[in-house]
Amino acid sequence: MVLSGCAIIVRGQPRGGPPPERQINLSNIRTGALARRAPQSQPDQKDTPDEPYAFQAREFLRKMLIGKEVCFTVEVKTALGREYGMVYLGRDTTGENIAESLVNEGLATVRREGIRGNNPDQARLCDLEDQAKASKKGMWTEGGGTNTVRDLKYIIENPRNFVDSMHQKPVNAVIEHVRDGSVVRALLLPDYYLVTVMLSGVKCPTFKREADGTESPEPFAAEAKFFTESRLLQRDVQIILESCPNQVILGTVLHPNGNITELLLKEGFARCVDWSMAVYTQGAEKLRAGEKSAKERKVRIWKDYVAPTANMDQKDRQFVAKVMQVVNADAVVVKLNSGEYKTIHLSSIRPPRIEGENKDKDKRFRPIYDIPYMFEAREFMRKKIIGKKVNVTVDYIRAATSSSETSTIPAFAERTCATVTIGGINIAEALVSKGFATVIRYRQDDDQRSSHYDELLAAEARAIKNGKGLHSKKEVPIHRVADISGETQKAKQFLPFLQRAGRSEAVVEYVFSGSRLKLYMPKETCLITFLLAGIECPRGSRNMPGGMQVAEPFSDEAMAFTKELVLQREVEVEVESMDKAGNFIGWLHIEGVNLSVALVENALSKVHFTAERSSYYKTLVSGEEASRLRKDKVSPQFAPCFCLLAFWERTANYRAVYVTEITDTMHFYTQDMETGLCVGGLENLMETMRAEIAAQPPVEGSYAARRGDYCIANFSADGEWYRARVEKVQSPAKVHVFYIDYGNREIVPSTRLAVIPPAFSIRTLAAQATEYTFAYIQVPQDEDARADVVDSLVRDIQNTQCLLNVEHSGVTCPHVTLQFADSKDDVGLSLVKEGMVMVDVRKEKHLQKMRSWSFLSHVLSQLNIWRYGDFRDDDADEFGYKLKK
Structure with missing residues (x-):
């Protein structure tokens, strides 16, 4: 740094941090004093202006020396520690003498009072001064140089107008001081405004001033300041003044060698700041890219950074899935390639909500028609992505939150938050741009946000500017939707109209089971419960006055089939009649497919006798016959032995496993010997x-x-x-x-x-460890009895090879039967014979008889009807008789 025409600050090469500084004052010469601002704590004092040619002398040295290597000799050191000497440009004393150059240009005077005649260097200075006087250079020109005094402006009366007047065009400037890595003091040229500029979009670690007046640097604050100083201090730069919120001038400093803002981010000396990034004119995506690079390399302030998705596999972070349901304006259910269903929340956006409501009340389950713009948001997403393949990029996993003791709001489960795109369009950004959602504001240190957060903010700004959706000053749209589900009297009034209408348009709002749906009728603006005509579908579990009714076999499969085909799709319905509960009965078509026929063809329902008077009867019967011939699923058509069909399909496919662990709950873990x-x-x-x-x-x-x-x-x-x-x-x-x-x-x-x-x-x-539990046996409730069983299992099968067959699925793990590898005896049956456990009486119809599998397997082997396809109608009575006997 050049302090004045006769004083400079030098420092060596950095080694492990910013190097120490040293001030050198030039011997035997004097230059004019630069302007000095009066201390603000002393209002009675006035600002001191430049002396003639003081600034020109400083500029002469600045342009000659800044960033260059010099060699200096110290001639005198005062009691106060000030050092005086000679400075040479270059690495040794053969370089250009800086003091002589100043005197030769008429920018400095020689201190003749200290001249010694026998010192050739001092004598040369005197000669050079005489030559400058004779040539009338610099301060020796006529007039005294009053025109060289700057009109420095320390205060800008209206900084916002001043910034706006610059029209975001580059302004020439010299950086006079670096407060920290992201705040500088700049001299704007040619009008000599001295302004403090904060770099737009970023913030570096700072120096905090303590109560005793000392400064304590945050981690990497000194390094960030040195990084900026070594590149910008007293350099000629260009500054784009971009904004002035709260009297703070935001700008971007451009050096011929690069943009300091982006360099600070890339090297890990700064972090992005949302509130000022919006005004950054060079493109916010460049700032995010620089910060991302530093995070990935874990440099400087990011040395302990852990990415929100660091522990996820690549296939779990980015995948393609099919959208099955739009849950809300910020959440969808997708089907993965594996067949698994997963709920995905759109990152960093908040769906419409009613402002001013009591937060202690649970409003999340209000109908979407009651919340302004919620229906429009849901419809936008439904029409855009339902049933289509989308690209999902997981941004972060939001941990589960527990509800407070005083709040009635239930806890939120863990959420997978992601960016969902289709055809290159970010669905969250599209929602925000139409005013159907708002962007969440985060704490500065919160990295759990969308990977396209800046685009979301820009989209919200456009929506606010154009007054769209939630930001509109027009009246809020009201949707008066009548829910006549279960309302018998209202349903009777609607029935004749729907019957006369023939095919009516509808949207499937909810699927209760394979054949029971809730529909939204847009023209009639009502919600109805709709039952599929002509079929009898397996019933799912439901609460009954006498307790929970167990689900019939394949009810879940039927409901999943219906959901995948029609949920939230636009369909056509033909209403034929109504039941006594106010539910409409009829036919549902989607893209030319009759849902009743589709269920029958896929062996997920059987034809009901009421279909005989329908025009679709022949299609239903032929579909049922085709499914029976395929034998791809068990169909309820094969009554009256429907409860035993699942058992008849049982196949024993034992495979070798190695038992590694047995838990206190009688679950056990195995390793597959084949893999x-x-x-x-x-x-x-x-x-x-x-x-x-x-x-x-x-x-x-x-x-x-x-x-x-x-x-x-x-x-x-x-x-x-x-x-x-x-x-x-x-x-x-x-x-x-x-x-x-x-x-x-x-x-x-x-x-x-x-x-x-x-x-x-x-x-x-x-x-390699897979969890299983024993099928058809009860786990003892008594701890001591259960401990005895576990001890017996540990003794008999732990760390040994066994044979395993999966019998049926369970809530937490598959239920299996296990055989000893040598004797082929069943482990569970051995426990029953020893009186250590009891047989589990299953409530499911298709599993009730399987507990007697050792007896039934013998009976069925005699009848030779393991496959229901070999079962003939005249076998039914014979089988039933023998089984009963």
Whole structure:
């Protein structure tokens, strides 16, 4: 830095941080004093202007020296520590003498009172001064140089108008001071405005002033300041003045070598600031890209950064899925390629809501027609994406929140928040731009936000400017929708009209079961319950006066089929009649497909006798016949032995497994011999992984455990490393882990955990431990009795090879039968014979008889009717008679 025409600040090369500074004053010469502003704490004092040619001398040195290497010699050091000497341009004293150059240009005078005649350097200065006087250079020109005094302007009366007058065009400037990495003091040229400029869109670590007047730097504050100083201080730059909120001037400093704002972000010296990024004229996406690069490299302020989706596999972060339902204006249900259904929330947006409502009341389940613009938002999404393939990019996982004791609002479950696009269009951005949603504002340090957050803010700004949707000053649209579901009298009034209308347009709002739906009739603006005519579909579970009615077989499959085909789709309905509960009965068509016929053709319902008088009867019967011939599903057509059909389809497909763990609840974990141990997959992976860990041991305490993370854990029993999943972080000393390849659990300190090497993740080899429970036997409720059974199982089957067959699915895990590998005796049957457990009496119709499977298998083997396709009508009575006998 050049302090004046005769004083400079130098510093060496940085080594591990900003280098120390040193002020050098030029010996034997004097230049004019620069202007100085009066202290604001002393209003009686006045500002001191420039002395003639003071600024020109400073500029001469600035342009010559800033950023250059110099060599200096110290001749005198005062008692106060000030150093006087000679400065040479370059690495040695053979370079240009700076003092001589100033005197030669007439920008400095020689201190002749201290001249010694025998000093050739001082004598040369005197000669140069005489030559400058003779040539009338600089201050020796006629007139005294009054025209060289600047009219410095320290205060701008109306900074907002001043910034607006610049029209966001680059202004030439010199950076006079760097307060911190993102705040500078600049001299605007040619009008000499001295202004403080804060860089738009970013914020660097700062220096906090304590109560005693000392400054304490935030981490990397000094480094960020040095980064900016070493590139901008007293450099010629251009500044784009972009905005002036609250008397603070925001701008972008452009240097010929680059944009300092983007460089600070890329090197991890700054973070993006939402409130000022909107005015950044060079493109907010560049700032986000710079910050993202620093986060990925974990440099400087991001050294401890963990991305919201860091623990997710790539296939879980980005995938293509089919939209099955629009739950709300910010949530959809999608179907993955695996067939699994998943709820996705749109990142960083908030759906319409009624302002001013009591937050302690649960308003989330109000009808969408009652909330302004909620229906429009839902309809926009429904028409845009329902039933279509979309691209999903997960931005973050919002953790579950528990409700307070005083609040009636239930807890929110864990949410997967993502950016959903179709045909390159961001659905969230489209919603916001139409005024059907607003953008969530976050704390500055909250990184759980949309990856396209700036585009969302820009879309919201456009919607506000154009007065769209929620931002409109027009009257709020009102939707008066009559819900006549179950209203018998109202339904009777509507029935003749709907019958005369023939085919009416409708939207399927909800699917209760395979044949029972709730429809929205847009022309009639009403909601009705609609039952499919001509078929009898399996009934799902429901509450009855006598208790819960158990679901019939294939009721879930039928409902899933109907949902996938028609939920939230535009359909056509033909109303034929109405039942006594006020539900309409008729036919539903979607894109030329009769839903009743489709269910029958897919063996998910049977033809009802009432279809005989319908024009669709022949189509229904031919569809049912085709499904019977295919035998792809069990159809209720095969009554009266419907409750036994599922058993007749039972196939024994035993496979070899290795039992690794048995829990206190009689669940057990196994490894599949075909995919795991028998081919050496798991053993080879464990050996390779432990060898790599031994070669490069993890740093103790370097791993920060998070619930759901996959890691490696040092098992206390043998001191070996195994793959594990973090189930709970109670404290650094108590981390609950589950060993994914063996099924056992343990509480370990975080110092015995480490990051799982990528080569040994579950993508390389899936978790080998699979959870099962015994089919058809009851788990003893008494703890002691259950402990005896567990001890017996541990003794008989743990760490041994068995044969396993899956009998049916369960709530938490499959229910199976297990056989000893050598004797082929059933493990569960052995427990029953020993009196340790009792047979589980299943309530499901298709499982009630299976508890006697050992007896029934003998009867069926005699009848030779394992496949229901071999079952003949005249066999029914014979089978029933023998079974009863």
